[in-house]
Amino acid sequence: xxxxxxxxxxxxxxxxxxxxxxxxxxxxxxxxxxxxxxxxxxxxxxxxxxxxxxxxxxxxxxxxxxxxxxxxxxxxxxxxxxxxxxxxxxxxxxxxxxxxxxxxxxxxxxxxxxxxxxxxxxxxxxxxxxxxxxxxxxxxxxxxxxxxxxxxxxxxxxxxxxxxxxxxxxxxxxxxxxxxxxxxxxxxxxxxxxxxxxxxxxxxxxxxxxxxxxxxxxxxxxxxxxxxxxxxxxxxxxxxxxxxxxxxxxxxxxxxxxxxxxxxxxxxxxxxxxxxxxxxxxxxxxxxxxxxxxxxxxxxxxxxxxxxxxxxxxxxxxxxxxxxxxxxxxxxxxxxxxxxxxxxxxxxxxxxxxxxxxxxxxxxxxxxxxxxxxxxxxxxxxxxxxxxxxxx
Amino acid sequence: xxxxxxxxxxxxxxxxxxxxxxxxxxxxxxxxxxxxxxxxxxxxxxxxxxxxxxxxxxxxxxxxxxxxxxxxxxxxxxxxxxxxxxxxxxxxxxxxxx
Numbered sequence: 369x370x371x372x373x374x375x376x377x378x379x380x381x382x383x384x385x386x387x388x389x390x391x392x393x394x395x396x397x398x399x400x401x402x403x404x405x406x407x408x409x410x411x412x413x414x415x416x417x418x419x420x421x422x423x424x425x426x427x428x429x430x431x432x433x434x435x436x437x438x439x440x441x442x443x444x445x446x447x448x449x450x451x452x453x454x455x456x457x458x459x460x461x462x463x464x465x466x467x468x469x470x471x472x473x474x475x476x477x478x479x480x481x482x483x484x485x486x487x488x489x490x491x492x493x494x495x496x497x498x499x500x501x502x503x504x505x506x507x508x509x510x511x512x513x514x515x516x517x518x519x520x521x522x523x524x525x526x527x528x529x530x531x532x533x534x535x536x537x538x539x540x541x542x543x544x545x546x547x548x549x550x551x552x553x554x555x556x557x558x559x560x561x562x563x564x565x566x567x568x569x570x571x572x573x574x575x576x577x578x579x580x581x582x583x584x585x586x587x588x589x590x591x592x593x594x595x596x597x598x599x600x601x602x603x604x605x606x607x608x609x610x611x612x613x614x615x616x617x618x619x620x621x622x623x624x625x626x627x628x629x630x631x632x633x634x635x636x637x638x639x640x641x642x643x644x645x646x647x648x649x650x651x652x653x654x655x656x657x658x659x660x661x662x663x664x665x666x667x668x669x670x671x672x673x674x675x676x677x678x679x680x681x682x683x684x685x686x687x688x689x690x691x692x693x694x695x696x697x698x699x700x701x702x703x704x705x706x707x708x709x710x711x712x713x714x715x716x717x718x719x720x721x722x723x724x725x726x727x728x729x730x731x732x733x734x735x736x737x738x739x740x741x742x743x744x745x746x747x748x749x750x751x752x753x754x755x756x757x758x759x760x
Numbered sequence: 761x762x763x764x765x766x767x768x769x770x771x772x773x774x775x776x777x778x779x780x781x782x783x784x785x786x787x788x789x790x791x792x793x794x795x796x797x798x799x800x801x802x803x804x805x806x807x808x809x810x811x812x813x814x815x816x817x818x819x820x821x822x823x824x825x826x827x828x829x830x831x832x833x834x835x836x837x838x839x840x841x842x843x844x845x846x847x848x849x850x851x852x853x854x855x856x857x858x
Contacts, residue, residue, distance in 0.1 A: 467776035528775065566775055575779035587770040588777045594770070 370614075372548040377508040377540055378403035380547045381447075381473055384515040386417045387555040388471075391442035391562075394422035394433035398452040399485045400537035401475040405447055427452035431459040431472075438468035438530075439576050441567035443519065445470065449537060450477035450491045457495065463530040464499030464592060466576055469522035469562070470530045472500075473515065476637065477537040478724040486725020487537040489636065493689040493698045499592055501531040501599055502666040506640045508545035511535045513616055516550070516559060520606050523562050527599045534665075538725070540638040550614055558613050597667050620669035621676045622661050625651060629658030631682040631741055632714075636662050636699060639686065639728050646733030657737055662699070670706055680714045684740035686733075687752070688722045696720065696752030715744035721755035732756065791820070795838040797853040799831050805850035812842035812851060 375383075382404050385393070393412065395405040412421040420437075424430045427448050434444040448456060453474055463470060474492050478484040492502070501521060505511040511533065518531040535541055550558075566574065580588055600620065607618040624644050626632060633643050640661035650657040660676045662669075677683060687697025695701055700718035707713040717740035722728040732755060743750060774780050799812075806828055813821040813829045820835035821842065831842070843851040 465776060466778075566778060573782040575782070576776065578777070578779050580777050583767055584773065584777065587768060587773050590770040591773050 370548050370550050370554065372546055374544050375508065375547045375549075376403065376542065376544050377511055377535065377547070378475075378542065379407050380508050380512050380545075380549065381515055381535070381541075382407040382411065383549055384512040385445050385471075386411050387550060387552060388445075388516055388519045388559055389443065389561075390417070390419050390445040390471075390519075392420045392422065392434065392437035392444045393446065394424055394430045394437070394444070395446045395448070396424055396427045396430045396452060398427070398449045400477055400487075400541050401447045401449040401452070401473070403541070404473060404475070408445075427455040428459060431456040431463065434470045434472075435459060435463050435466065435468055438463070438470045439466065439568050441562070441564040441569075443470075443523070443562045444468075445472070447473035447475065449475045450479055450485075453491045453495060454479060457498070460495055460498035460500060460530075462577065464596075465588070467528040467592070467595070468530060469519075469528055469564075471515065471518040471522060472530065472532040473511075474532050474534045475537045475541045476534055484724040485537070487539050488688040488723045488725065489534075489698075490689040490723070492532075492534055493691075495532075496666065496698060499529065499596060500666065501527075501529055501596065501603070502664075503531065503533045504636050504661070504663055504665060505533060505535045505540070506638050506661060507540065508543070508547045509616070510618075511540065512547055512549065513610065513614065513618070516555060517603075517606055517610055517618070519562075520559050520610075521599065521603055524599075524602045524606070525565050527595065527602050528565060529595060529599060534637060536638040554613055558610060600664065600667050600669060603664060618663060619672065620662075620664035621672040622663050623676050624659040624661075626658035626660060626676065626679070628656055629680060630656040631658075631684060631737055631744075632677060632680045633657070633659040633733060633737060634661070634683055634685045634699065634703065635659065636665065636688070639688070639722060642728060642730055643686070643733045646730045646737065649730060650734060650737060655737070668702060668706070673703075673706060674710070677714060682740050682744040683714045683716045684736050685716060685718045686722070686728075686736065687718060687720045690720055690723075700752060715740075715747070717743045717748075717750065718752040719755050720752050726756060789834040790818070791832070791834045791836050793837055794833075794856065796856045797838045797840065798833070798836060798856050799838075799840070799842050799851050800854045801829070801831070802850045802852070803828055805848045807848055807850075809847065811845050811847065815841050815845045817841060 411417040437444040
């Protein structure tokens, strides 16, 4: 029987990796990811998880070791944060380009400079275009569930892509939450042994990572793009099966009190739960407010997004990263682009907030909702507004 | 640029652009990248020391049965390192015939 107990979310994620029976774990410690790989190294050292734990000299090597392991047919896992993810950037494209299934937990943290160990999404957003399937967890239970699902999605013969699961640094990774840890029998039923479609094998030699001339590069990129977009169908199937075994339901775009809502907050990650409290408070005052949060960031679920916002008149997008010199933040950019061709579309107010661990409170979400409604009424032309920045 | 025998439509590209046939690099005759000069050895001056063979970065020199060394136009890029390293100045870089 699955047991529900209070656990630090990082520890729960490493226990999920153990349940997934990873073969190779390669990682370099970085705040706030440390507890995940620290606990995994203990599990391996104590013989509780039969895996090769490869301690490396950098995150570049950590992901490279996963690439090698996955190419050899192993179930590979790594985790990182911030600067560590930035150092992996080059290898991110190689993992997806080689179509190697693997799973990475990204414990979201701000990028330097200034050095800042606290939470925002400035680490993952520059990795948006690396060809990985990208998921967001909003609480500890989701972090566990998405980790298990990630292996299953990545290894599906119709997908064969790396998958990363985002969870917010500290405000999610280091909190103790009630988590229902699935039992091994359930997980084994959901996640069978990895059977690679192709792997490095001395008896049947193949070459991975050779050069591709202008004659072939375009076709390879087209194939990768189709696989990534096509993976959404598999993600939906995996969630359906997950629900039948574990009883918990996942959707690419999650909705909260959207029925009859004229204004919708749009969030990613654990701040969604704080924003839900703001929605509750505003609803109590009779305001027609709801929330959607993006679970599947890549591939972006356009159809489900349009469906989720069909009744909304105003969208208040909360971005926790900037695209410097651009129109706003990455989420706002995505959403506005998606809506551009729709004749009937909501007014989009975009806010950049919560950078480098700046608190995002219920009051701030309420403020953003009120501002969005006001701007919509005036038809204000806006790029984005930075919330809480000191002017003097 | 060497010609690729079969250009796959995107649906048929091997997964991850892997090369499924071992040793097919042999089919790439990279000598057609050569700049417009090539080496010419004066066998009167050559002392069979093999420095051209040792220094050639493309391993484009072969060792003949009579002890001399021959360049291979399939792989030579015309860099001229062999000519520079030859202690007897037996190798000259000459214009490629069109």
